[in-house]
Amino acid sequence: QVQLQESGPGLVQPSQTMSLNCTVSGDSMTTTSFYWGWVRQPAGQRLELIGRIFITGSTNYRPSLKSRLSMSIDTSKSYFSLKLTSVTVADTAVYYCVRVNLVGDIDLWGQGARVTVS
Amino acid sequence: DIQMTQSPSSLSASVGDRVTLTCRASQDIGYYLAWFQQKPGKAPKSLIFAISNLHPGVPSRFRGSGSGTDFTLTISNLQPEDFASYYCQQYQNFPFTFGPGTRVNL
Numbered sequence: 001q002v003q004l005q006e007s008g009p010g011l012v013q014p015s016q017t018m019s020l021n022c023t024v025s026g027d028s029m030t031t032t033s034f035y036w037g038w039v040r041q042p043a044g045q046r047l048e049l050i051g052r053i054f055i056t057g058s059t060n061y062r063p064s065l066k067s068r069l070s071m072s073i074d075t076s077k078s079y080f081s082l083k084l085t086s087v088t089v090a091d092t093a094v095y096y097c098v099r100v101n102l103v104g105d106i107d108l109w110g111q112g113a114r115v116t117v118s
Numbered sequence: 119d120i121q122m123t124q125s126p127s128s129l130s131a132s133v134g135d136r137v138t139l140t141c142r143a144s145q146d147i148g149y150y151l152a153w154f155q156q157k158p159g160k161a162p163k164s165l166i167f168a169i170s171n172l173h174p175g176v177p178s179r180f181r182g183s184g185s186g187t188d189f190t191l192t193i194s195n196l197q198p199e200d201f202a203s204y205y206c207q208q209y210q211n212f213p214f215t216f217g218p219g220t221r222v223n224l
Contacts (some may be wrong), residue, residue, distance in 0.1 A: 039162075045156075047162065047205055047216040062213045096161055105152055105167040105211030112161050 002026040004097045004110035012087055012117050020082045020113055023099030029075040030055060035100040036073060036080045038081075038092040050092075052100050053080055087117045120144050120208050122217035130223045131196055139191040139220045141206035146186045150210035153191050155184055156219075157202045165204075168193070193222070 008020035029036070032042070037052035049062040053071040061069045065084070073080040084091060095115055099108035121144035129139050141151070153166040164173045166182040169189060180193045193200055201224050206217040 046218045047207070049214045049216075060212050103168075104150060104212075104214055105164075106154075106209075107164050107167070107173060109161040109163070114157070 002099070002108060004099065004108060006095060006097050006110045006113035008113055008115070010114055010116060012091075012115060014088055014117055015086055017083055017085045018087050018091065018117070020095055020097075020115070021079050021112055022081070024078045024080075026036050029073070029078050029080075033102060035060075035068055035102070037098045037100045038071070038108070039089075039096045039098050039106070041096070041112075042090075042093040050082070050095075087118050091115070092117045119213060120211050120215055122149060122206055122208055122215050124204075124206060124217035124220050127218065128221040128223060132224070133196055133198060135196045136192065136194045137196060137222060139193075139204055141184075141189045141191070141217050143187045143189075143208050147208040147210040149185075150208055151182070151184070151189050152207045152209060153180075153198060154207065154216075155200075155202050156205065162205065175193045195209075195221075198224075 005023045012018040028090045035052040037078045038050040041047050053059045053073050059071050068085045094112045096112045097110040098106045100106050123142045125140045149168045151169045154162040155165050156162040165176050169180040181192045203219045203221045205219045
């Protein structure tokens with residue numbers, strides 16, 4: 001079955017750029033049935049959808065992060081990526097990559113990657 | 119953004135109980151309501167979409183209901199593996215937003 005796996009540095013210095021990749025295995029990413037997205041969860045807080053990307057490269061970003069956020073996708077290599085610039089301690093969280101169907105329902109989650117800004 | 123609230127923030131229950139969790143949206147979200155289960159240190163698991171539809175593999179003791187702005191998740195015959203946090207989420211308007219969660223404690 002389809003699986004998602006996050007990867008990237010666990011520690012980022014303030015004001016630097018954090019980057020995460022999500023590798024998709026078990027099926028092709030070229031389907032037009034899904035978006036691919038990122039959800040984060042600061043410790044003890046609620047989940048927060050950061051953004052999503054379609055295979056065409058079309059994106060939707062959370063407005064509060066839009067100026068610092070970029071997402072990309074490479075279906076030939078079966079991964080999509082997140083870059084967040086000028087990070088602060090408020091960006092410390094567990095970041096999950098997710099699969100989102102066209103209606104907006106999240107049906108698949110990665111195991112999560114903890115990123116600490118310090 | 120659409121604001122999501124959940125109540126209670128936590129509850130205590132026993133194996134075999136039936137529990138009801140409530141979720142409220144700040145505006146009508148139609149049928150664009152999902153529920154997720156999360157255990158400590160683990161990724162969330164998708165339980166229900168479109169108010170009442172179970173994702174594959176989710177036991178039938180989970181039931182979602184509601185409409186408009188008020189929704190409930192009912193877990194019947196609570197099992198040991200059901201003790202976890204539960205989050206609702208609206209996906210009518212981007213950015214899709216989550217509630218603060220309800221923790222179901224033993």
